[in-house]
Amino acid sequence: MNLEGAFLAGLPYIALASGLLIVMIGVAIRRTHFVAWSLTVLTLVATLICHFPGYEALGEGTTLTMLFYVDGVSYVFNAMFVLAAIFTAVIAYQYVQERLGYPEEFYLLLLAATFGGMMLPAATHFASLILGLEIVSISLYAMIAYPQRARGPLEAGLKYMILSGVGSTTILFGMALIYAASGSMEFMDVSPVTGSMEGDTFYLIGHAFFWSGIAFKLSLVPFHIWTPDVYQGAPAIVTGFVATVSKGAVFVVVMRYVMQSDVFSSEAITYVVFLNAAASMIVGNLLALQQKNLKRLLAYSSIAHMGYLVIALFLVSTHPGIGFETAIVYLAGYFVMTLAAFGVISVLSVHSERELATIDDITGLLWRRPILSATLIAAALSLAGIPLTMGFIAKFYLFTAGIEGKMWTLVGLLVLGSAIGIYYYLRIVFAMTSQPEGELERAPNSSWTGIGAVATLGIATVVLGVYPTPLVDLVQTLLRASGF
């Protein structure tokens, strides 16, 4: 492995880290919101571009010390996280401008969280896993509690800090026990030392802790209690970031762990994960039924979606190629529709004291804000998995994957959950399209950048649903190039 190859493979990380430093120094020299914002977007775009020369040098995959293994899969997830961060920054601009006292540091935290997120898909060692995870989480504590005057964000920030801290510590403790039992912290060599009874026991206890912590982070039932409160309290655009990048990154690193370490050869662990997934699908969908707040509804729906996604996790241990393809397509779709939904809420509530996220707030919205409403309708239909949207392609992939892996119970629950889901997603659509009573109040102006970004996401949901071939081809090429 030559130095130049390693440098090129690490180029996106170097670009993002240097951009982060430049923004930090820039903010220290002179506080200008627009400059900080432009530097941030520039950094993110440069990071995205740096993936191309990096990919040329990558080959099947490049090992960067024992901590990271960079390959096409980690690059594709990096690109998704960076794109999500770009959309977050663009949509957040007006909100940050109007509502936050000190707007500049928000972008620093955004960049840091993206950096942590980018570490996770490449992690192959417990140390890099926990570092990446904590960089994401700690940046998010501050991002969630950023608005100074409102009470909701502070409550959400405190709750997220305590519960996510418990989650991280539980993961750490699990790692320590797994290390004690197996003598290695590299995913590849994690297996119980044969012949010693205690080794096996601690290996299992360690995984119980490890998986509980991961379930906290992915908000799988029964570790989901924090999700609705944090989703509701945090500023909408930050919620979008939490729902996409932080969860996506954790999921990817777990997938790599499952693939390399073969934990699912243990029946007990498999069974527990199966129960988590099944419970998430049922509980997430049932609790979403009675929500009146859009953000809480999306929180419960994200619990269900993460439950669905565990199907891909199971498949990775037996068919890594199909498992990763499913996960990439599903997460790409999930990212687009979730960011679109939270982006709409964020753009809508720029000027109001509280966030306009209840069903009443969006009643008749189509007649006041046609572009935003059309986007939210596209996102809701897509989350429900209606054909001709990205969400349908994603669900179809999971369905096929589940049949491939003969996971009949989970596939059955996936179908059942989607059926329940249609009810509460369609309620959003009906509320928005219903004819408002009385006179139309004039909608306050929102900036065109925010509306444009949100509309782009809405269009992407539909276009990728009608014509997914380029995305699927790209994913398959990358997977083949990475040796799957």
Place this chain on the structure above:
Amino acid sequence: MEGPLGIPLEHVLYLAITLFLIGVVGILIRRNVIFILLSLELMMNASALAFVAAGAYWQEADGQVMFMFILALAAAEVAVALGLVVQLARRFRTLDIDAASEMTG
């Protein structure tokens, strides 16, 4: 499974598990944010202890390296957490975590 000092690894791990569970119980029953943060710290240090013990057992430096990481993580976490605690104290005039619990459903 016996370490170089003659203390069996299991004993240290049982101690670590006990410390960790004390931390969990502390988080569940305490209402004061400062005590919740202390309990969180206790859980972190329990995992640090388990890492060091395991590293000593396998005769590797990895466990101690992880200990360093955990120290840094705990410091970063507490730095942000105390910022939030100051905000809580300012806005609600209390450190009771239940005061800041308005969202339900």
